[in-house]
Amino acid sequence: MSQSTFTVPYQHPFTPDAKYKKSVAYFSMEFAVDQALKIYSGGLGFLAGSHMRSVYALKQNLIGIGMLWKNGYYDQGRKQDGSMQPEFREKMYSFLTDTSIRFQIPIMGKQVWVAAYYLAPEVFQSAPLFLLTTDTDGNDDNTRKICFSLYDADVSYKVAQCMVLGIGGARLLEELQYEPQVYHFNEAHAVSAIFHLFKKHKKVSEVKKRVVFTTHTPEEAGNEKHEIHFLENLGFFSGLNLETVRKISGIKDNIFNHSLAALSLSRKANAVSKLHGEVSRHMWKSHAKIAPIDHITNAQKNSYWTDTELEKARIDGDKAKITARKKELKAILFKTVADQCGKIFDPEVLTIVWARRFAAYKRPDMLVWDIERFKKLMSNEDQPIQVIWAGKPYPKDEGAINTFNHLFYLSHHFPNMAVLTGYELGLSKLMKDGSDIWLNTPVVTREASGTSGMTAAMNASLNLSTYDGWICEFAKDEVNSFILPVAEGEDINKQDCDNLMEKLETSVIPTYYCDQEKWQTLVLNSMNDVHVEFNSDRMAREYYEKLY
Structure with a gap:
């Protein structure tokens, strides 16, 4: 000192x-x-x-x-x-x-x-x-x-x-x-x-x-x-x-x-x-x-979080430049994936990230609840995806630690699935830069605000989210993000899981591979919409x- x-x-x-x-x-x-x-x-x-x-x-x-x-x-x-x-x-x-x-x-x-x-x-x-x-x-x-x-x-x-x-x-x-x-x-x-x-x-x-x-x-x-x-x-x-x-x-x-x-x-x-x-x-x-x-x-403070080249491309409205820069940033994140997990990811492939504190109400493992549908998504060679998880549970929260480790053990079966440790400011920045989709799955009304999706959006990552917290003030489904309908009634977990899979299969993945024009428009809208209202100034x- x-x-x-x-x-x-x-x-x-x-x-x-x-x-x-x-x-x-x-x-x-x-x-x-x-x-x-x-x-x-x-x-x-x-x-x-x-x-x-x-x-x-x-x-x-x-x-x-x-x-x-x-x-x-x-x-x-x-x-x-x-x-x-x-x-x-x-x-x-x-x-x-x-x-x-x-x-x-x-x-x-x-x-x-x-x-x-x-x-x-x-x-x-x-x-x-x-x-x-x-x-x-x-x-x-x-x-x-x-x-x-x-x-x-x-x-x-x-x-x-x-x-x-x-x-x-x-x-x-x-x-x-x-x-x-x-x-x-x-x-x-x-x-x-x-x-x-x-x-x-x-x-x-x-x-x-x-x-x-x-x-x-x-x-x-x-x-x-x-x-x-x-x-x-x-x-x-x-x-x-x-x-x-x-x-x-x-x-x-x-x-x-x-x-x-x-x-x-x-x-x-x-x-x-x-x-x-x-x-x-x-x-x-x-x-x-x-x-x-x-x-x-x-x-969140956009000047701290936002990649300067992405920001310049946003101001210029240059969608092609955003797409090109995004691939460079994905390649940087994928070096960490290779280092920690021994897996080689491809910057051309749609990359989905779930990263924040591991807690039961945030439902980090929702994507794998319907394991058969998950396997199908992960093995689709025509429209491939890569998925990365990261986040720290409370060190004594055995349930959340078990969820983290369950995902880690499951990742051994998929060369396109990675679970990273050390989710702090540095890794958080890399993951926002290197994701195409920022997945957010809390039980609705239980996430007071959430902010990780803001800094993801600042870096040309699209939010795929339940309708909770700050998202309600930002998101327009299929305009600047992908939003799941609010589940009601008895089994909201099953509804949310089904809706998530449906959204991925029929909208998110096909848009990325078959309608890049729409994807790029969504990304630019998202970057513009997050820029002022969700800047901590x-x-x-x-x-x-x-x-x-």
């Missing part, structure tokens, strides 16, 4: 644009600002990374507060037989500055030291980031371990991580003598900060004045709940008595709902797509006293206009 001088009181390094003068501290458990800084797991981090890039581009008065994970999330290695294995290795970063700030917060009945490191904006063209860790002198092995791995599987450690982000982040701002006008919690991980603020300001109205909240998921697992005495024993409520905690947070019983507390103590909240806004308002409608929930649709502007 570099030891360059760091002075307090902290001053924001940008001269902010007049439209974005209000000072904001943005709390997030993960940030994906660069492949080299491995402090993210998936979509939440990719989203926060693009947001921080747009803050830099637009010169907004915002700083990020996050965590310095010693082992990152995990490295996706392979066992002797090639199936996946989570590996935990220490990461070192000489581009971070040690601020020399050290302070203590009570966690698990101990006074725990927290150290703060700084990512200067010019390193990766991002907002300034402060990263907190307990892996520092003065802590015992158990408390150092709090910041070893993102989303620790041990519930006490996971809550302790949230406390370092929340209470630790609020304390860091005091150490910096930096008082932001807005505390923005990106997901409810940092909600413990609210109780620290209440203790300081003594009134709910003073807390609400400062706090805004983004909810990212309708998923049960994403809206954490814990027994209230368990949290109290960890020090979660900054010493407030439980009667006060219940009174101010909307909690009626002994189960503390982190998202409900964040909604109860924010002045404004937002969901991350139009559909997710509707789902969220419905989901929380029985709680009358929560913040109003608007929506700001997620987006629009999103970062809307956060100032709608939320801050």
Whole structure:
């Protein structure tokens, strides 16, 4: 870590644009600002990374507060037989500055030291980031371990991580003598900060004045709940008595709902797509006293993600150039396929990619559910296809790991099927560049937004998707993408699988091989339609206009 001088009181390094003068501290458990800084797991981090890039581009008065994970999330290695294995290795970063700030917060009945490191904006063209860790002198092995791995599987450690982000982040701002006008919690991980603020300001109205909240998921697992005495024993409520905690947070019983507390103590909240806004308002409608929930649709930074030659061809409307460049980019991705899987893929062949976090509701293996139809597609020599999967399950999610390994073992039977490990920013970029079809198969209403399809579309890959999340605001079937009808009734899995196979057999594959003119038009429409609305500069502007 570099030891360059760091002075307090902290001053924001940008001269902010007049439209974005209000000072904001943005709390997030993960940030994906660069492949080299491995402090993210998936979509939440990719989203926060693009947001921080747009803050830099637009010169907004915002700083990020996050965590310095010693082992990152995990490295996706392979066992002797090639199936996946989570590996935990220490990461070192000489581009971070040690601020020399050290302070203590009570966690698990101990006074725990927290150290703060700084990512200067010019390193990766991002907002300034402060990263907190307990892996520092003065802590015992158990408390150092709090910041070893993102989303620790041990519930006490996971809550302790949230406390370092929340209470630790609020304390860091005091150490910096930096008082932001807005505390923005990106997901409810940092909600413990609210109780620290209440203790300081003594009134709910003073807390609400400062706090805004983004909810990212309708998923049960994403809206954490814990027994209230368990949290109290960890020090979660900054010493407030439980009667006060219940009174101010909307909690009626002994189960503390982190998202409900964040909604109860924010002045404004937002969901991350139009559909997710509707789902969220419905989901929380029985709680009358929560913040109003608007929506700001997620987006990604196009200048970071888009291949420059593809972008120039898009601006020129040069379909032939897009097609030619796409084949060059496919050849680059296929070197990784050859390296990891020992398979030679052909840039002329239609290439379908499914790549994102492996989770049951995202249904990564839908393409192989009807194995006979899958085999037929894979063995068609007149209109061949190639399929690639990648993505990290949570390291303790046995079901998702089994799905990943099932696909890996199945791939041994097909020279045109590959399953890659190491899905991080770098591989994600390669796969978006090198795919013709970006396959997205979540259960409808359960993907709050999703953003991987945006960056795929920026790089001339067509979305083939269920009608969920951001897709509802972007997609026009057979105009800029291929969309499956919304399944209804009992067995939505079977309907979605049948509809996916039907779409591939009768539309996607024949269009690619028999109507290149239509294909190229779809691609250009998709690139144009994603360009402005789903660029994170629009999103970062809307956060100032709608939320801050």
